[in-house]
Amino acid sequence: MLLDEIEQVCNEFGGDVVCLARPTAPELTRAGLLEQAAALRDGLRKIGVEEGSRIGLSLAPGPDLLTAIIAVWSLGSAFVPIDPNEVQPRRRTIVRDGQLSAVLAPRITDEHAALNTLAVAVTNGQVTATSGCATAPIRDRVPDEAYVIFTSGSTGLPKGVSVGQSAITSYIHSARCLYSVPEQGIVIPSQLPPTFDAALTTLLLPLVTRNVAMPVADPSSATRALASLIRDVESPVLVKTTPSQLRILYQLLSDGDIAHLAEQGATIIVGGEALDFADLTRFRQPSIAIFNEYGPTEATVGCSVYRVKDDDPHAGFVPIGTPFPGTTFSLNRATGGPQNEGELVISGVGVALGYVNVPGSDRFIHGGPEPAYRSGDRVRLDPDGLYHFLGRGDDQVKVNGYRVELGEIDAALRVVCRGPAVATLTDGGIVAVAEEHADLDLDALASQLRALLPPYMQPTAILTLPRLPLTPHGKIDRQTISQTIAVRARPRPADPLAEHVEQRWRALLNLAEVRADTDFFVAGAHSITALTLTGQLAEDLGTNVPISLIFDHPTFADFVDAVRACTGDVDSQVHKPEAVARDVHRTPSAAQLAIIGAEGWADDPAQFTVTAAARPAFRVIQVV
Incomplete structure (x- = not known):
């Protein structure tokens, strides 16, 4: 052992x-x-x-x-x-x-x-x-x-x-x-x-x-x-x-x-x-x-x-290859389906003993020459003996009577988006969610997807996020993405202050949309951005907006409520929207820069230290 x-x-x-x-x-x-x-x-x-x-x-x-x-x-x-x-x-x-x-x-x-x-x-x-x-x-x-x-x-x-x-x-x-x-x-x-x-x-x-x-x-x-x-x-x-x-x-x-x-x-x-x-x-x-x-x-x-070999392609999914020594793969083929595709069944010494809290699970197969496990993963065996992952069996959904594998749409999205992207099923149909990057061309995505997917698999909408959320294990968190889509769908009532703050956030962070739960720092901001935001809002509203507000209330809805509580009824005082476009890239004031200088720059150029003058403690924001 x-x-x-x-x-x-x-x-x-x-x-x-x-x-x-x-x-x-x-x-x-x-x-x-x-x-x-x-x-x-x-x-x-x-x-x-x-x-x-x-x-x-x-x-x-x-x-x-x-x-x-x-x-x-x-x-x-x-x-x-x-x-x-x-x-x-x-x-x-x-x-x-x-x-x-x-x-x-x-x-x-x-x-x-x-x-x-x-x-x-x-x-x-x-x-x-x-x-x-x-x-x-x-x-x-x-x-x-x-x-x-x-x-x-x-x-x-x-x-x-x-x-x-x-x-x-x-x-x-x-x-x-x-x-x-x-x-x-x-x-x-x-x-x-x-x-x-x-x-x-x-x-x-x-x-x-x-x-x-x-x-x-x-x-x-x-x-x-x-x-x-x-x-x-x-x-x-x-x-x-x-x-x-x-x-x-x-x-x-x-x-x-x-x-x-x-x-x-x-x-x-x-x-x-x-x-x-x-x-x-x-x-x-x-x-x-x-x-x-x-x-x-x-x-x-x-x-x-x-x-991975030198002559492998530069796009498309990497094969999962061949089994480890002591492991055997077999396929549970669907009736009428291709002979080389099916659910992967894993047999051999590496199969776990079972679930400690789900006795008798039908995923584990006992009684054969070796222990076996039904993985729920759909795979394809190619002529060279290599296995290719096709998606999860439980990611299969129905759209207008058609069976659809979300994993197949994920694969097409990654090709056309040239980055992380996933599909999820909502009440309004299939929605694609892509991670934002400089080369992402939303206008071209629909036509490119039409070349890769049949009509019933086309997303009804394509949304973007600054970064796709990950589980603690580093995998794309599809459940959180689905929840995010639901939040996006909730209409916000008319609110002049919220609309103005949203314009500031969108301009500073280069966001197409700001949701109630958008986190200022997760969306890409750092301490300099925070200084710029609060300085702009102070000028817009004609009153002090402490930098501590954005650190204590980093999500959009909470921040707007905090600004409203701090400044009173300022809806009628909000400057016209064109002010946002005029001074988005305005640098921090001398006073703001003095605050930064008092602590100094960190060795890492992507990390800044800001001391809030109103509080004895400071908070470090790391941008990853």
Whole structure:
């Protein structure tokens, strides 16, 4: 099992650094990792945590997380990652449905204390505080269980996927071979949240080799921190990311940064959602190996892979490739459908043990020669033996009696929009939502889509957002987009002040539309924009508009209400709309610039510090 391999490497090369959490955390050697894990295991036993338990880990990527994983496994138990920022109702559901005996965290908060289980604060392998009592271990738990990952469920409640030790061991062995991971000499950044099982690639590979794990410096801005690491690293790297995160990296990294990455040598593994060749253009260099990894959580991180080749196209979806060793793919074909298309059924050692809170799910197939899982993903097998992802089976909708796969429309949208875009079904029909960028030509999209899609699949409307929202795991959040569309559809009553403020926002942020829930800073503003906005409104309204208003009320509707409360009945005083066009690019006043100068510019040109004169504290806005 994997724990035996980890202990063997750590004992043999105890002086090697296994984890370097930059910039301030000390280095953790392999011998130190084993010592801390043993101390934590013994500490958990002393406070009543027994063998066979499930233990929640509310820890960010870093030394304490690696220590906790080894401690839990050496205790004969399974770990359950919990997002430190998870909302309390969902956290309670995970504790209840996962039957957790304890939850480990850096410190005990009121939320941890209210989880009806043992809360344990851990630092450097030491139990520093506790609250509550450990519950008894699960009597019917499968002894082979390594971890449980809770994923979104179709019922609205999370489903706990139980994965065995043999499955995760098989995955790590396959990944090490398929991605040509050397015995030593590379850095492996860890920026993905542990609740996303893709993170296990970057957490566990350093433990079974002599390579170094490097958690990102700032989990709250993981992509920016990853970009910084790529700029600074002086050794080959292995990066695991999602297509959506990769697109942001694409914008953050200069050609020189990518040239530096290529000079060092890199392996980039992309997974979690469909990958387009167009997102890889600048990374396709001889010394950068790029892999598209496919696999649902129920098939243990990844179960198939495709390596991008020099002669591959520069647009269109990347194949999901061929199955991992020990894994078999088969197709559930629809009656009358193509022989080479259907729902993907995954069989083999990597298939999970089942759901801990959905007994008897028909997704898992038992009784055959190997465990199997019905993925719900539609795929196509081409003549070369490569599998291609076509979309989710549950993304199938009906429009005027026709069956429509939203994934197919997504594919066409990405081609014509040349960037992230998705389709969703509303009461008014299919609506396309695209991410704004300089080359997006809305006028040309309709005619281009007509060339790719039949009439019944044409979107009835095309909307844009400054950036498509992502889930915590870095995937495009279709549910939030649908909610955003619903908010956009709500008419706003006539309001002279709101209309004027909206014009200011649209002009400053270059937005086609401002919604009630539009966030000023998420839409692209920074501290200078905030100074400019409040200065303009103060002049427009003939009264003071404190800069603190936009920081305290960043969404449009809240900001308008705050301005109204601060300035009184000013509707009749609002300047004429043409004033907006005249002074959009007006620079901040001398007084405003003096405020900035008092704190100074940050080293990063995209980060500014503003001190509100009316308050003793200041707020930093980072623009990603």
